[in-house]
Amino acid sequence: MGRSPSRDEIGLKKGPxxxxxxxxxxxxxxxxxxxxxxxxxxxAGLNRCGKSCRLRWSNYLRPDIKRGKFSDDEEQLIISLHSxxxxxxxxxxxxxxxxxxxxxKNYWNTHLKKKLLQMGIDPVTHRPRTDLNLLSNxxxxxxxxxxxxLMNPWDNVSxxxxxxxxxxxxxxxxxxxxxxxxxxxxxxxxxxxxxxxxHLRSVPNRDNNYxxxxxxxxxxxxxxALGYSSNPSSQTxxxxxxxxxxxPNVPNENENVxxxxxxxxxxxxxxxxxxxxxxxxNDNNMNVQDYLSSPEYxxxxxxxxxxxxxxxxxxxxxxxTTNSSTSTTFETTxxxxxxxxxxxxxxxxxxxxxxx
DNA sequence: AAAGGCCTCAACCGCTATAAA
DNA sequence: ATTTATAGCGGTTGAGGCCTT
Numbered sequence: 001m002g003r004s005p006s007r008d009e010i011g012l013k014k015g016p017x018x019x020x021x022x023x024x025x026x027x028x029x030x031x032x033x034x035x036x037x038x039x040x041x042x043x044a045g046l047n048r049c050g051k052s053c054r055l056r057w058s059n060y061l062r063p064d065i066k067r068g069k070f071s072d073d074e075e076q077l078i079i080s081l082h083s084x085x086x087x088x089x090x091x092x093x094x095x096x097x098x099x100x101x102x103x104x105k106n107y108w109n110t111h112l113k114k115k116l117l118q119m120g121i122d123p124v125t126h127r128p129r130t131d132l133n134l135l136s137n138x139x140x141x142x143x144x145x146x147x148x149x150l151m152n153p154w155d156n157v158s159x160x161x162x163x164x165x166x167x168x169x170x171x172x173x174x175x176x177x178x179x180x181x182x183x184x185x186x187x188x189x190x191x192x193x194x195x196x197x198x199h200l201r202s203v204p205n206r207d208n209n210y211x212x213x214x215x216x217x218x219x220x221x222x223x224x225a226l227g228y229s230s231n232p233s234s235q236t237x238x239x240x241x242x243x244x245x246x247x248p249n250v251p252n253e254n255e256n257v258x259x260x261x262x263x264x265x266x267x268x269x270x271x272x273x274x275x276x277x278x279x280x281x282n283d284n285n286m287n288v289q290d291y292l293s294s295p296e297y298x299x300x301x302x303x304x305x306x307x308x309x310x311x312x313x314x315x316x317x318x319x320x321t322t323n324s325s326t327s328t329t330f331e332t333t334x335x336x337x338x339x340x341x342x343x344x345x346x347x348x349x350x351x352x353x354x355x356x
Numbered sequence: 357a358a359a360g361g362c363c364t365c366a367a368c369c370g371c372t373a374t375a376a377a
Numbered sequence: 378a379t380t381t382a383t384a385g386c387g388g389t390t391g392a393g394g395c396c397t398t
Contacts, residue, residue, distance in 0.1 A: 056366090102366075
């Protein structure tokens, strides 16, 4: 039921952009801003429709676009966010500065989906696959899980190299089988993704608050109650309390509001940190010093440093000792946080029973 | 070296949401 | 309240490069 092309759009160029066209578009926007995209092509001397110009600018020419390979952290974050948001590429992109929704979508479809499938995880549900393909993958997973035990005990380099993968495979296989065997994989209770939860807590805005309350907190509380803690050395911090002064027109706490995250300040002390966005400060006519002396600021936090690069802010702290480049959401869950020794014991007992 | 298949990703299409008239 | 224009989103396509045979 889409709109048929208007008279103006007939005969316009389609397909790949030439460097000359890119230059024209860039020059025009630098001088005049984009204004109305529909009007832009004529004004800029381009034989393209406005939509094509907008896409070219926002997906390729924009100066803040980050090019090149996705880092492991970015990959991890995409998987984590996708497990909560699904194919909401634009929402996912707001958490990866410099990456476009299109780029993330492509990367998901060409790389991450396959990666999850290979690991026996359904890329749609982010749960272990329970179909026959999983069973056909079992020998590989078993091999990966067992290789650690077969290695020369003095070959430390190889041991280190294989350790992470073996652990991943074990944890994943345990997850798969627990779900499949216990209730056919239909359990509605899943371990929360603790990395994502902590990340969302660290970037206070309404979207994140909504996600935490809606999807993650219930599971984390349940897991805590059952004795699985994301951070055994400290209590789960309380959810951020969001002031309605920032959203005076939004009476409903559950209403989903897109909040632009551009610049933030991070206040740190030791391992704890707290962030506040520039928007928040602007909205409340505050500078950093005002904020430091405000009652909202936690007195114990001491240093303030301006952060212009959101990279340093939104990256979750990944446990590099257990995450290989092939890791996925599973080992960042509470399951993945199990103490290594405990895990070995649990797995050993479990496997002994299961395989016998 | 050539042909065919596969993979990647920029760009497009169809649609919805929102703003403006 | 309705219509129209515009922006934005997610799914899909296809050109071109890469890999395999």
